[in-house]
Amino acid sequence: MRFLRFGTPGSEKPALIDTDGTLRDLSGEIADLSGAMLDPMKLTELAKLDTNLLPAVSGNPRLGPPVAGTGKFICIGLNYSDHAAETGAIVPPEPIIFMKATSAICGPNDAVHIPRGSTKTDWEVELGVVIGRTAKYVTEAEAPGYVAGYCTVHDVSERAFQIEHEGQWTKGKSADTFGPIGPWLVTPDDVPNPQNLPMWLTVNGKKMQDGSTNTMIYSVAFLVSYLSRFMSLQPGDIISTGTPPGVGMGMSPPRYLAPGDKVELEVEGLGRQQQTITQD
Incomplete structure (x- = not known):
């Protein structure tokens, strides 16, 4: 559903x-x-x-994030073997965890605003996992039972803020509108294998990312179990599970987003997003 x-x-x-x-x-x-x-x-x-x-909704209303009340927006870094290779990073021996501010969450087709002072705003299509009930110390086998569903996530990232300003990655990930979610929350019965979902992203019609969750290093079930060792996961929490290769930072020369750019992205079966890039 x-x-x-x-x-x-x-x-x-x-x-x-x-x-x-x-x-x-x-x-x-x-x-x-x-x-x-x-x-x-x-x-x-x-x-x-x-x-x-149920009442039918007419027209084409704005779509918001498919879940409300998200308390934690947890992201996994370098979780695709081919993306780690394009950045020159080693495969992490354990998941890299960072937080994205929940104030970054917006609708799937809302405009993305480049923040003031940004020079390196980048794109990342990702599989999102929405937690449906409190998970604490759950096993990998138990983990799927705690998932409400899946969604497309755009983990917009400002690379200069993320990498060149020292400290944690969070500051480069959390600007307002840097977390488009949706359009849908798709329940697990309609996603029989979250580890085999094609995904892609285009900028101005040119395909930049073309990958699949089958190159994820750490699976959805492993991540839910792993995270529940360090914090309880609550209903509405979102785990953004990493991105395949093709980000702007990995290009030669690097290519970043500019006002007026049009971005489209999709995880197969979870719906498509489209955003216009504007200047904050």
Whole structure:
């Protein structure tokens, strides 16, 4: 099942897409796609609703992030063997973890703003994992049961802030609009193998990234289990699992985003994003 949220920023309503591709308003059934409603059992109950009785949403409303109330936006660095190779980095012996500010989260088609002082704003298409119930010290075998679903994530990154300004990567990852999420939260029953999902990203129609989650070093199940050793994972938390090769930083010469650029990206089965780049 594909769940989403639509409406103006801060006032989005929950919805689902029925088997005919019609957007159906869920706000008469639930307050939002957040907290306890992200429990896999709750989402299964919602999927059983008679969608013909839900109001159809007309037109092409703005889509917001498909989940609300995200407390942690956790990212995994250098988690694709081919991306690590393009950056000249060694394969990390354990996952590299950094945080992205939740204030970076925006809708999948909202404009991305280059922050003031930026000279190296870059792109990264990623598989996002949304946690559905509290996970603490879970095993790798148990981990899939804690996943509400999957989504496309654009991990926009300012490389000068990230690498040249010392300290943690977070400062280069957290500008407002640097975390487009969605368009959909796709439940695990429609993603039979998260480790075999093609993904791509284009800038102004030119393909920059063309990869697959099958080159991930650390799998979704491993990451959920691993992270739950160090912090409890709560409903609505998002894990962005890394990017395949083709980022601007890895090109010769490097190529970065500029105002007016058009970016499109997709993880197969999880929906497409498109953004216009503007200057903050």
